[in-house]
Amino acid sequence: MAAIFLSVFFGLLAVVFPWWLGIGLFVAPVVFFIAGRYPLFGLILTMFFLFNVIPERFIPQIPFVGGKLKIHDLLIIFLSGVVFFRYLVQRQSIRDLLGPAFWPLIYVLACIALGTVYGRLVLHQEFAISEARNHIGWLIMPLLALCVDTPQRFKILLRALLFAAIVIAIYVVIQSTFDINIMGGRVEMLDVRENADVTRSTAGGGVYLIIFALLYFLGMAQTRRMTWWLVLPVVVVLLAGLAVTFGRGVWVATAAGLLVASFLQRGFLHGVVVAVAGTILLSVLLAGVSLVNPRVVEVMVDRATGIKEEIKSGGSFHDRQIENAAAIKMIQTKPWFGTGLGGA
Structure with a gap:
């Protein structure tokens, strides 16, 4: 029954x-x-x-x-x-x-x-x-x-977050390559003018996990706690995940973070070595992508070299300036109930 x-x-x-x-x-x-x-x-x-x-x-x-x-x-x-x-x-x-x-x-x-x-x-x-x-x-x-109150539990959480970062990077690459939406976020044309044929794939907050994992694996390789042959494929996947977001701010922040981390760990000369090695690795990655879709590489180079024009012409940078100015004005007017408290 x-x-x-x-x-x-x-x-x-x-x-x-x-x-x-x-x-x-x-x-x-x-x-x-x-x-x-x-x-x-x-x-x-x-x-x-x-x-x-x-x-x-x-x-x-x-x-x-x-x-x-x-x-x-x-x-x-x-x-x-x-x-x-x-x-x-x-x-x-x-x-x-x-x-x-x-x-x-x-x-x-x-x-x-x-x-x-x-x-x-x-x-x-x-x-x-x-x-x-x-x-x-x-x-x-x-x-x-x-x-996370013991070293063992910290290791478990760390491995889980690194795994999550790799999975997210794979997701966004697949989304951008095949123009499908796996994660439920933004998968869209890069813009409606010159680059409508290129798909931008966003990872939301997951992009910070990708950056964290990239810094972690490169740091482990630099200190010889992991071999480069083991780290290199993972780094390529993570870099590809960051690349297809087409976020210039993310690219600049990641590059700066890598340089600062290398400088703090091994000194100025090692930071220069990392910068050169990173440039070579990035060039190899772009060469590989160009074999699959040359347009993507062209757009990446345009966006990476067009930061100065972005600042001059406005765009998203100009939008952030307007938002920050409005927030500062609201906080000055209402210190207790400015921006973020009740949406005032």
């Missing part, structure tokens, strides 16, 4: 409701059980959802006050409750464990709460509560401090 009931129930579920709801009823309890039993793995799984290592199109989203609540938001809240409850039961001071990060974190969370209340009750902004959802990610900071 029970088998018949379950068959009818899930049959109706598949017909009436979205496809992911039936899968979610099976997967969600397992995910939350693992997260509750092993918070570190729950945190890693949350980051995989957050950075779209598990593609967004496969992740259920729950309507929430004009916006959408995603599974990584629920996992962050759930994990925070589990971890904080464990430490309370064990009578350990969370304040002592977080150390100097405790009061800054309390300040940030208080600002978020104050801004949400002010935006909704005083300014009567319709989407104030749904916008507050974007700040749930701040809870990852104490979770990192509380879950």
Whole structure:
């Protein structure tokens, strides 16, 4: 009888409701059980959802006050409750464990709460509560401090993040090459004028993971803790992932980061060597790409050498200047309720 009931129930579920709801009823309890039993793995799984290592199109989203609540938001809240409850039961001071990060974190969370209340009750902004959802990610900071409390756990998290960076780099290269959307982010024409035939693939916050992994692997090779033959293929994949984002700011920041990191580790001369080696490696990468799609290389060179023109002509740089000027003016006018607090 029970088998018949379950068959009818899930049959109706598949017909009436979205496809992911039936899968979610099976997967969600397992995910939350693992997260509750092993918070570190729950945190890693949350980051995989957050950075779209598990593609967004496969992740259920729950309507929430004009916006959408995603599974990584629920996992962050759930994990925070589990971890904080464990430490309370064990009578350990969370304040002592977080150390100097405790009061800054309390300040940030208080600002978020104050801004949400002010935006909704005083300014009567319709989407104030749904916008507050974007700040749930701040809870990852104490979770990192509380879950990664031994060298072994740190190594597990580090390897997971490096794996995530490589996967994201592969995703964005595939998206740009075949003009398909895997991660659910922006996959679009580079512009509607000269470069409409080139696809730009964005990685969202995952681009910072790619940069981190690139710095890590190059640093390991420089200090001879990894062989260059092992590091080189990974570096090529990561560089390709950064290249197809066509973000000039990202390119400049990455190059500067590599030079500074090399200088701090091995001195000025080694920084020069890294710059030369990086130029050679980049040239080889561009030569390989030119065999597949010469137009992509042409556009990359144009964007890399056109930073000065971008600053003169405006474009996205000009937009950032306008935004920064407006934010500074708002903060000067309303120091307590300027930008970011209630959307004033």
